[in-house]
Amino acid sequence: MTEPLRPKLPSDDQLVAYLDDQLDSEQRQSIDAAISDDPALSLRVQWLARSSLPFKAAYDELLAQAPMERLNAMLDTLPSPAPPARSRRWFLTAAAGLVVSGGLMDRLFLGWQMSRNKSNWRGLVADSMSLYVPQTLEHLPSDEATQRAQLRTIDARLGLTLVPAKLVLPRIQLKRAQILEHDGVPIAQITYLDPAHGPMALCVTRSNNGSQAFVQERRHNMNVVYWADTEHAWMLIGHNPMAELESMAKILHKRLST
Incomplete structure (x- = not known):
């Protein structure tokens, strides 16, 4: 007997949109149900919800101390794909993945x-x-x-x-x-x-x-x-x-x- 397919979990982009109140009521209800059923997903949402911490200020101060000339020289050696939009959503998705890993x-x-x-x-x-x-x-x-x-x-x-x-x-x-x-x-x-x-x-x-x-x-x-x-x-x-x-x-x- 074939096992029923598990429902697809929301992506990090969808979770951030959920936290930003950018989803319609049906989408929100779907994610609410998924969070209730999946403790790991609930934890993921908690990490993403911490965007109120002063991450931007932290990065601004670190950037001010960075060896920009050497970093720019390194970047010049890399291919130049079309730059994606560096939105709050992108930052949270990338940062959350790194935080959970260590x-x-x-x-x-x-x-x-x-x-x-x-x-x-x-x-x-x-x-x-x-x-x-x-x-x-x-x-x-x-x-x-x-x-x-x-x-x-x-x-x-x-x-x-x-x-x-x-x-x-x-x-x-x-x-x-x-x-x-x-x-x-x-x-x-x-x-x-x-x-x-x-x-x-x-x-x-x-x-x-x-x-x-x-x-x-x-x-x-x-x-x-x-x-x-x-x-x-x-x-x-x-x-x-x-x-x-x-x-x-x-x-x-x-x-x-x-």
Whole structure:
């Protein structure tokens, strides 16, 4: 017996038109139904909907720093097809594909913000974490081999010795460890997924400002606990209650200091 054909999913162009309210009622109803039936499509729409972030300003500032003479020379060696319209729709389609394939959003947004405020690394991390939803992390592999490989990259850049066993927390799943960098300044981001409170992250960068006891603060409606040792500054950020977050920060601090 032949399986029924699956309905064709909307293209990214159609999804952006949906978000821009450029479709008629019948087309909107069709996409609404598809989003309800397909969690992956719903996540795709969430990524595309984030066009309100200051992407244009980020690219404008990066463009101002670009080696234009060398880039133009490289472009002169390429074929010259008819230029397509570089609309908001084109940008979102291209950017969404890159973001879903890796950590481009973290690197672009964090790099742009760091260029604006290099002295406040916790604010930059909070800006990045404000973009996270549970679906950002749910699909990521969580096997120990992958985690160890990711942690080795952090160790090499920040002079640490991290292993999954030292980072495990009750109830909360370790999802990813990655390096975010701007102008050669690395910040490690170790992300967790809490089934009750959503994404949470342990972040660390080099610091020579001396040791600091635990301090609490709020950023982007998230709780933050931060501290420092003689070589590194640390922070734990998430939507967890402050007392619970500080308790976890103390557990991590004790393990990572031994």
